[in-house]
Amino acid sequence: MNRWRDPRVDSQFFFQGYCRGTNSVLVSTSGGSGFIAAHVLDTLLERGHSVVTTVRSQEKAQKIQDAHPGIQKDRLDFAIVEDIAQPDAFDKAVISDPPFEAVIHTASPFHFNITDTKKDLLDPAINGTVGILRAIKKSTPSVKRVVITSSFAAIVSNGTAPTAVFSEAHWNPITEDEALLNPSNGYRASKTFAEKAAWEFVEKEKPNFTLATCNPPLVFGPVVHYLNSLDAINTSNKGFRDLVTGAAKDSCPPSGVHLWVDVRDVALAHVLAAEKPEAGGKRFFLVSSNFSYREVVEIISEAFPELREKLPSGDALKPGDYPAAGSFGFDNQRSKEVLGLTYRPLKETVLDTVKSLQTVLKQ
Numbered sequence: 036m037n038r039w040r041d042p043r044v045d046s047q048f049f050f051q052g053y054c055r056g057t058n059s060v061l062v063s064t065s066g067g068s069g070f071i072a073a074h075v076l077d078t079l080l081e082r083g084h085s086v087v088t089t090v091r092s093q094e095k096a097q098k099i100q101d102a103h104p105g106i107q108k109d110r111l112d113f114a115i116v117e118d119i120a121q122p123d124a125f126d127k128a129v130i131s132d133p134p135f136e137a138v139i140h141t142a143s144p145f146h147f148n149i150t151d152t153k154k155d156l157l158d159p160a161i162n163g164t165v166g167i168l169r170a171i172k173k174s175t176p177s178v179k180r181v182v183i184t185s186s187f188a189a190i191v192s193n194g195t196a197p198t199a200v201f202s203e204a205h206w207n208p209i210t211e212d213e214a215l216l217n218p219s220n221g222y223r224a225s226k227t228f229a230e231k232a233a234w235e236f237v238e239k240e241k242p243n244f245t246l247a248t249c250n251p252p253l254v255f256g257p258v259v260h261y262l263n264s265l266d267a268i269n270t271s272n273k274g275f276r277d278l279v280t281g282a283a284k285d286s287c288p289p290s291g292v293h294l295w296v297d298v299r300d301v302a303l304a305h306v307l308a309a310e311k312p313e314a315g316g317k318r319f320f321l322v323s324s325n326f327s328y329r330e331v332v333e334i335i336s337e338a339f340p341e342l343r344e345k346l347p348s349g350d351a352l353k354p355g356d357y358p359a360a361g362s363f364g365f366d367n368q369r370s371k372e373v374l375g376l377t378y379r380p381l382k383e384t385v386l387d388t389v390k391s392l393q394t395v396l397k398q
């Protein structure tokens with residue numbers, strides 16, 4: 036198939052899928068239907084790339100296609116990958132004509148509703164990451180850059196001082212035994228082990244591509260209305276959903292790590308990490324600022340008076356406070372210097388997230 040070439044772009048990518056053609060990215064988001072992946076997909080298209088994205092079913096492919104009516108098959112195409120935990124999951128998806136030049140791998144389970152940590156979290160995260168790298172090395176030597184969505188979970192460690200300052204230099208020291216203690220540990224371990232496995236693969240296998248990883252903390256921002264119901268909302272936006280629906284009226288969501296970033300900035304960071312030669316070989320800790328859900332409630336209350344009666348107040352706000360002992364510091368300098376990223380402020384993200392949830396509520 037001849038792929039469309041955009042004169043503004045001189046490389047081709049694969050997105051959670053794969054970017055094809057000299058001006059396209061094969062984005063391997065084995066989950067173009069995911070919260071972050073959907074924004075990566077749109078950012079790639081906006082920047083002129085042609086994209087093949089992986090999804091788990093034809094139904095999900097159709098929903099994404101329907102939401103992009105003006106975009107032809109030569110710019111947006113799909114590959115079905117039902118389960119990234121399977122060792123050969125990506126073998127066919129990475130093959131394309133013209134061949135992919137970059138791959139962005141975003142898909143990985145991010146939820147705590149599990150029965151078996153290994154099967155539900157560790158296997159898809161680790162096998163998915165190593166599997167896509169192996170498939171690219173075997174069949175698609177044209178790929179020059181692979182970007183993987185890692186996480187602050189691969190940086191932070193349990194038991195560090197409450198005011199520790201984190202950067203790309205830090206690694207979560209979690210062990211295999213600790214991974215099995217509870218679902219939260221399981222998720223953090225899945226991201227840590229998968230990212231480590233990716234760097235080890237590049238070190239040992241010396242493929243044609245260089246690697247970059249994106250490590251965001253909590254990601255907030257507009258949900259993709261054509262893919263979402265409020266019941267099935269992605270994990271990091273659940274606190275916002277509960278505030279908007281009144282489910283958190285008696286107890287504000289706890290803020291967890293108190294570090295956040297907007298999904299649109301995360302998406303742009305992935306695409307820049309695929310485009311920029313100097314991003315190769317680097318991790319990027321993507322953080323806008325500290326936050327607390329009390330601050331989120333105050334912003335919503337001021338901007339959306341009609342939601343005030345659903346919001347927690349008084350003592351019910353306490354779980355949303357910063358901890359008395361302080362909260363983590365962060366160093367996001369590399370993302371600004373190498374990627375040229377600027378970060379949206381909390382107020383803009385809160386307003387846009389609430390508006391997007393109201394759209395879903397009206398559907």
Ligand code: NDP
Pocket residue numbers: 065066067068069070071072091116117118119120141142143144145159184185186187226250251252253254255269270271
């Ligand atoms: P979503 O739950 O919205 O997306 C996860 C994606 O992974 C979905 O597309 C899902 O497909 C896919 N997926 C999960 N398991 C499998 C599997 N076994 N086989 C095939 N596809 C699978 O979450 P996010 O968009 O928030 O997360 C995306 C990535 O970002 C993850 O790697 C997560 O760890 C990371 N991350 C997210 C943060 C956040 O705050 N949101 C923070 C830091 C990192 P389907 O929907 O079809 O099941």
